[in-house]
Amino acid sequence: xxxxFTARWAGVLISLIGIVATVWLAATGQLGLYIHPRYFVFTxxxxxxxxxxxxxxxxxxxxxxxxxxxxxxxxxxxxxxxxRGGRRSLAVAGSVLVTVLAAGALLVLPPATLTTSTVDQRDxxxxxxxxxxxxxxxxxxxxxxxxxxxxxxxxxxxxxxxEFVVGKTATLTGFVTPDPDDPxxxxxxxxxxxxxxxxxxxxxxxxxxxxxxxxxxxxxxxVEVTGTFGANPSxxxxxxxxxxxxxIDATSRPSQPYVY
Amino acid sequence: xxxxxxxxxxxxxxxxPRLGTGLAIGIALAVALLTLRILSPQxxxxxxxxxxxxxxxxxxxxxxxxxxxxxxxxxLSIVVRIFVPEALFTRLLPRHPVARRAVMSLLGVLLxxxxxxxxxxxxxxxxxxxxxxxxxxxxxxxxxxxxVTIITTYQAFGFDDGILLGRIAGGxxxxxxxxxxxxxHPRQEQLLTxxxxxxxxxxxxxxxxxxxxxxxxxxxxxxxxxxxPALVVGSAIAGAIQVGVSREALGSLGGNPVLSVxxxxxxxxxxxxxxxxxxxxxxxxxxxxLPGSIVAFLVFGAMVDVKMLALLxxxxxxxxxxxxxxxxxxxxxxxxLGVNLLA
Numbered sequence: 187x188x189x190x191f192t193a194r195w196a197g198v199l200i201s202l203i204g205i206v207a208t209v210w211l212a213a214t215g216q217l218g219l220y221i222h223p224r225y226f227v228f229t230x231x232x233x234x235x236x237x238x239x240x241x242x243x244x245x246x247x248x249x250x251x252x253x254x255x256x257x258x259x260x261x262x263x264x265x266x267x268x269x270r271g272g273r274r275s276l277a278v279a280g281s282v283l284v285t286v287l288a289a290g291a292l293l294v295l296p297p298a299t300l301t302t303s304t305v306d307q308r309d310x311x312x313x314x315x316x317x318x319x320x321x322x323x324x325x326x327x328x329x330x331x332x333x334x335x336x337x338x339x340x341x342x343x344x345x346x347x348x349e350f351v352v353g354k355t356a357t358l359t360g361f362v363t364p365d366p367d368d369p370x371x372x373x374x375x376x377x378x379x380x381x382x383x384x385x386x387x388x389x390x391x392x393x394x395x396x397x398x399x400x401x402x403x404x405x406x407x408x409v410e411v412t413g414t415f416g417a418n419p420s421x422x423x424x425x426x427x428x429x430x431x432x433x434i435d436a437t438s439r440p441s442q443p444y445v446y
Numbered sequence: 447x448x449x450x451x452x453x454x455x456x457x458x459x460x461x462x463p464r465l466g467t468g469l470a471i472g473i474a475l476a477v478a479l480l481t482l483r484i485l486s487p488q489x490x491x492x493x494x495x496x497x498x499x500x501x502x503x504x505x506x507x508x509x510x511x512x513x514x515x516x517x518x519x520x521x522l523s524i525v526v527r528i529f530v531p532e533a534l535f536t537r538l539l540p541r542h543p544v545a546r547r548a549v550m551s552l553l554g555v556l557l558x559x560x561x562x563x564x565x566x567x568x569x570x571x572x573x574x575x576x577x578x579x580x581x582x583x584x585x586x587x588x589x590x591x592x593x594v595t596i597i598t599t600y601q602a603f604g605f606d607d608g609i610l611l612g613r614i615a616g617g618x619x620x621x622x623x624x625x626x627x628x629x630x631h632p633r634q635e636q637l638l639t640x641x642x643x644x645x646x647x648x649x650x651x652x653x654x655x656x657x658x659x660x661x662x663x664x665x666x667x668x669x670x671x672x673x674x675p676a677l678v679v680g681s682a683i684a685g686a687i688q689v690g691v692s693r694e695a696l697g698s699l700g701g702n703p704v705l706s707v708x709x710x711x712x713x714x715x716x717x718x719x720x721x722x723x724x725x726x727x728x729x730x731x732x733x734x735x736l737p738g739s740i741v742a743f744l745v746f747g748a749m750v751d752v753k754m755l756a757l758l759x760x761x762x763x764x765x766x767x768x769x770x771x772x773x774x775x776x777x778x779x780x781x782x783l784g785v786n787l788l789a
Contacts, residue, residue, distance in 0.1 A: 197670025200678065202472075204513045206479040211510070220507035222723075225514070232514030235521070237476075239666045244472030245465050246663040284675045287682075288509075291502055293483045296490045298503050303496035308693045312734070381727040384507035385688060386719050388730065406496075 189274060194247050196281040200288050201240045207292035208233040216297050218442045221383045299443045300378055301406050302363040305389040310363075310374065311339050312388065335360045335377045336445050338415075339390040342427050351427055357412045358392060358429075359437060362403050368422035371397045375411045375429075380444040387444065393428035395419050403436060410437045497689050505685030508718065508753060512562040512677055515720075516757075519563025520669040523570025524662050527649075535574060547583040547625040550576075551618055554588030560720045561589045561748065562677070565757040566669050569642070572761070573649045578634040583625030585758070586774065589721035589748040590617030599744065602725035607737035607789045609744070616745045616781045624773055628766075637766040639759075642672075672760045680718075680756030687716045687752060706739035707782035711775065714747025721748035738786030746778040 211217045212230045221229065333341075335358050341351055358375050365372035374391030378384070394411055395418055403409055411434050418428035490499060539546050557567065568581045589595060590613060603609040628634065635643050699709040710728070719727050721744075728735075728743050750771050758767055 192671065194664070194667040194671050197672070197674050198667050200674040201517075201670050202476055203479060204509070204674070206476060206483060208510060208513065210480065210483045217510070220503070220510045225511065229510070229514045232517045236514075236517040239521075239663060241469065241472040241476070242663045243667045244475075245468030246660055247667050248468060249464060281671075281675055284678045288674075288678045289479070289482075291506055292509070293479060294486045295502055295506075296487045298490040298499055300500055300503055301496040304500045304504075304688070307688065307691070309696070312693075312696075312731070379730070381730075382719050382723045383511035385504050385511075385684060386717055386727050 190247075192274075192277050192281045194243075196285055198240055198243045198247060199285050201236055201243075203285070203289050203292055205233045205237045205240060209237075211297065215441055218444065219297050219299055219384070222380055222446060223442075225382075299361075299439065300384055300387055302361075304378075304387065305363045305376060305391075306366075308387075308389055310376065310389045310391055311343055330354055330356065334358075334445055335375060335392055336379055336390045338392050342392070342425075351415045352417070353414065355412070355414045356392075356429065357410060359408065359410045359440060360391065361406050361408050361439075361443075362399070363389070363391065364400070364405060365393060365420075365423050365425065367424050368420045370400070371395060372418070372420050372423045372425065372428060373399050373403075375409060377445045378443070380446060384444070390445075393418060393423060393425035394434070395428040395430055396434065399434075403434065408437050408439050410435045501685045501689045503685075504688045505681045508681040508684045509677060511720070512681070512753065513674075515560055515563040516566065516670075516673050516677055519566040520666060520673065522557060522563070523566040523568075523669060524665045526567065526570040527573050527665060528658050528662050530574075532574060535576070543579075543629055544622075544626070547580055547622055547629070550580045550584040551587030551621045551625070552591055553584050554590075554592035557588070557592075560592075560594075560722045561751075561754055562720075562757060564588050565754075565761065566673055569669070569672075569761055572638070572642075573646055575650065577629070578637050578762075579625045579627075579629035579631075582628050582770065583621050586624055586749045586770075587617055587621035590614065590621075590745065592722075594722045595725075595748070598723055599725040602729040603740075608785055609737055609741055612738075612741035612781065612785045613744045616741060616778070617748065620745065620749070620774060620777045620781070623777065624770060627773065637762055639761060639763055642761050673757060676756050676760045677753075680753040683756060684716070684718045684753050691716060701736070703736060703738065703783065703786045706736050707742045707779055707786070710735060710739040710743035711746045711778060711782075714743045715751050717747070718751040718753040719747065724748065736786050737789045738782040738784065741785045742778045742782030745781060746774060749774050749778075 208217070208229060211220070212226065212233075217226055217229065330337075333356060338351070338356060338358065360375035360377045363374050363376045365374060372393050372395055375394055376389055376391030378387035378389055380387050394413070411429060411431050413429040413431035413433070415427055416430055418425050419430075420428065539549055554564075564585055568585045571584065572578070572581045596610075596614065599610050599613055605611070628637065631637065635646070638646070693713070696709050696713060699705040710731075714724075717727075724744060724747055728740055731740075755767055755771070762770075
């Protein structure tokens with residue numbers, strides 16, 4: 187029985203936990219907190235197929251095949267019962283622990299987005315520098331009212347600042363994260379760019395000059411900033427261009443918090 | 447024949463009541479888990495430190511992202527083991543070992559599962575009697591030599607700087623080189639974990655009997671019992687590394703021909719991104735890094751990373767994986783430096 191848990195039931199239980207978590211996230215529109223939308227359909231379809239097999243396993247596994255138990259028994263006698271038995275108990279304890287951890291993380295913890303702690307670990311705007319921003323020429327000719335945080339950040343990073351960005355107005359939604367060089371006066375309105383899942387999320391952001399912002403908007407809260415791009419008045423910030431806000435309003439986290 | 451008969455009869459006699467009970471228990475448990483999910487808090491509490499929250503968010507994202515691919519790989523592996531006749535492999539694969547491995551390295555074209563799905567599939571192939579070196583060649587090559595990866599790499603880089611060519615050729619050569627090196631091992635089965643090796647022997651000596659659907663479902667329970675605990679552990683390690691290791695230092699290494707290659711290989715190892723889309727991810731770092739380091743990222747990351755090692759450990763010994771990692775890392779370093787010199 188103990189052997190059978192590690193060999194068969196652990197997988198059935200973790201499958202069921204994963205399937206329930208996935209289907210619930212999909213049904214409540216929260217899969218986007220973890221993975222790129224291109225995987226939504228595939229993930230949901232595989233969850234349903236696996237659900238059929240998992241439920242079928244509840245019918246088949248209790249019978250199992252008679253050979254299985256005998257072989258395990260046989261092996262146990264052949265190799266010294268105590269040492270084997272001890273290792274098996276350890277293996278079972280490990281499987282139970284992993285199953286419980288999976289259930290806790292996937293079914294009990296509230297779904298969440300990444301925070302400023304991850305921004306600190308990953309260079310903000312490091313990733314908008316490449317040929318991915320090749321679109322910036324097109325961007326510069328486009329309709330800037332639809333520009334996202336990512337679009338503006340890449341334009342500024344590409345050096346389109348002085349001729350194109352300065353003087354433009356924008357309304358941007360993102361979460362608040364401090365500028366490490368001048369945390370009192372400047373924050374970023376930031377988003378994470380996701381390629382595959384949250385592990386590869388890269389933070390992008392646009393600097394906002396607003397002295398004493400932290401007394402009004404906590405770090406990681408979501409805001410909508412409306413204002414005009416101009417030279418950054420901050421002396422310490424390395425960002426040369428910042429938004430001088432006309433209005434900053436607290437807002438709730440959008441249903442798709444990441445950009446792609 | 448007699449044995450088969452008895453085995454077939456015993457389950458059918460007890461089948462009817464068990465069918466109902468099993469279904470009822472399974473569905474009841476699913477409903478209980480869903481209820482637990484619905485009753486659990488919906489909003490993160492502010493009391494939890496951000497690092498802890500992000501650790502869980504990152505680990506859950508790796509798990510949720512990989513789970514469907516593992517399911518797909520497990521299902522394909524069951525199809526290979528139970529529904530595809532063994533003769534098909536012996537008939538279709540060339541006899542000569544080098545040609546066999548070359549064909550195995552191209553199998554990904556037919557079965558475009560990405561890395562996580564390839565591990566259960568490779569286990570199915572091993573159970574079907576393929577050698578360790580052949581399975582290893584498949585595991586290393588398939589994530590790169592498959593249509594989805596080639597198309598996305600082309601979309602990201604076109605033919606610029608030999609990145610696409612370097613990835614395809616490098617992936618093929620390194621996979622076959624590792625396969626050849628492992629084929630020199632006098633007793634290849636020693637590279638497998640004792641548990642899996644025993645399963646291979648059992649499968650070979652006593653082919654299982656009973657209905658195919660029944661065996662398929664049992665195999666699903668057994669394969670997920672091997673792969674999913676490993677996936678949970680692998681996701682947790684990947685999440686912990688993201689929280690613990692800062693990436694800010696990476697950017698400053700971009701211009702150095704040697705350090706940039708090492709830096710992006712390290713990034714590939716820890717970020718554990720699926721090979722089907724890694725080209726888009728690394729594209730955004732394009733102007734900061736030399737092309738050779740991008741090729742090294744795209745080849746190394748597809749073959750070895752922290753999540754893959756956790757999954758592979760279900761099947762191969764730690765010593766075997768250490769050797770694979772070392773050889774692949776050296777080859778990718780050479781490949782990256784070569785592209786940097788040429789481009």
